[in-house]
Amino acid sequence: MISLKQLKTDLTQKWQRFYLSCGLLDENQRFPLTVSLKSPNNQTILDDWQSVKSWAASYAALNQTDFKLEWQKRITPLGKQELPMAAVFLTVTDLAHFLKKHQELTTYCNACEALIKRFPGLRDWCLKYPKKVLQEQAGWGLQMDVLAWFLQHPAPDCYLREIALPGVDSKFIEVNKVLLDEWLHLLQAPLNKEAKNFEARWGIKTKPDRMRLRFLGDESIAGLKDLEAPFEQVNQVDWIRLGIERVFITENEINFLTFPLVKKSLVLFGKGYGFEHWRAQSWLRERPIFYWGDIDTHGFAILSQLRGLFPQVVSILMDQSTLLAYRSFWVEESRPSQAEKLAHLTQDESLLYGALVENRWQPKVRLEQERIPLGALKDVLKRLGM
Secondary structure (H helix, E strand, C coil): CCCHHHHHHHHHHHHHHHHHHHHCCCHHHCCCEEEECCCCCHHHHHHCHHHHHHHHHHHHCCCCCCCEEEEEEEEECCEEEEEEEEEEECCHHHHHHHCCCHHHHHHHHHHHHHHHHHCHHHHHHHHHCHHHHHHHHHHHHHHHHHHHHHHHCCCCCCEHHHCCCCCCCCCHHHHCHHHHHHHHHHHCCCCCCCCCCHHHHCCCECCCCEEEEEECCCCCECCECEEEEEHHHHCCCCHHHHCCCEEEEECCHHHHHHCCCCCCEEEEECCCCCCCCCCCCHHHHHCCEEEECCECHHHHHHHHHHHHHCCCCEECCCCHHHHHHCHHHCEECCCCCCCCCCCCCCHHHHHHHHHHHCCCCCCCEEECHHHCCHHHHHHHHHHCCC
16 A cells, blocks of 8 residues: 555655656656555455555545545455545646645746757757756856857867856856766767867867976076976977986975985976876886885875886885885875786785785875985985986
8 A cells, every 4th residue: 555655755756757857748648647556455454454444544535636536446355445546647737736846847847948949959958857957957047158159169279267258257167067068969069079078079278287397417408407397398308418317206296306316317296197198208218217106005006007108117115125114104095996906016016015905914004105214215226326
C-alpha cells in the first residue's frame, strides 16, 4: 500500500527528472499520469484490516482538486470493499500543485521560453537539463548576451576580460564558462574540436604559461640572473651560446632562490604536475637534468611524469637514506597517491615509493624538500663533480 506521504515522496523524487520538462512538452507524452497505489491483496486485508481501513480512509478524506482517485469494488474475505487503486494527475500543473512545485514549474517555463525565443536550438537542452535551468536561470539575461556575442564573433582572438558587454563584469564569463561551452557546442562547431579548454575551443586568447629560471653561474641574459618568460620565448633562447650545460629543477621556491651556485647551470622552478608546456622545450632534451622534489608519494609521481618526457632526468636527495636521516622533519601527506606503480622510476625509487604507499614507517610520511639543509645538497653536488 502506498501511503499519501509515500506518494508525495516518490513523485517529488521524480519531479525534476521526469515531469518538470513536461511544461515545455506536449503533455500527452506523460499525462494523464496514473500512479498505482498498490492496493492490498486479500491476505493483507485479512491479516491487517485496521491498517487497510485507515489507509483507504486517508484517501477518501482528501479534497481531490489536484488529482482524481480511481476506486475499485472488490470481493474480499471480509465482504465487498471499495479500495483506492490509483491517483490520476490530468496535467503537469495539477502534479505541480499537489507537490507544491507550482512556482518552480512557472520559473522553469518562463526561463526556457526566454532562452528558446533568442536561441531556438537550445530547446532540447532545456528539456534534457531542467535542473540546470533552475540552477542557472537567475543569470539568464547576461548569459544570453554573452552567448549572442560569441555567436556574432566566431573567432574573436581576444582575452575573455577584453569582452565588453553592458552589465558583464570582468569575471562573469570565466565563472560561466561551463554553461556557455555547452550552449555553444549546440549552436556552432568549435574552432578546435580537440582542445581541452574553453579558450582554445572558441578562439579566445589565454595568458601564456611561463617558466621561471635562475642562472647559477656567471651566465645571464642582458645582465639578468632570475627570469620569468613565456615557454615559447624560453625555447627560442640560444642556450648553447650561453654555455648552459646542465639543468636543475626544484618544486619549492625557497629552494629555487637559495640553490647553490654551479657553473654553467640553470635551476628551474617547477609547478608540480602538468608538464605539457615543457614537452616542447627541445633544449632540455640535450642536457642532463637533475630533479629535486619532496619525498612523498606525489613527489615521486611528479618525478615519474617528468622523466616520461625527459628520460635522462636524475633525482637528487630523493632516497631512503635522506628520508631516514631527517625523520624529525617528517609531516603528514594530506592526500597520498594511490597508484600502485609509477612507470618511470628507477628500481630504488620504486622501492621507496612502495614503502611510502604501504606506510612502512608511519602513515602518510612526507619530507618536504625545504626541510633538508643546503649542506646536504652541496655534498651531493660535490659528489657529482660540480
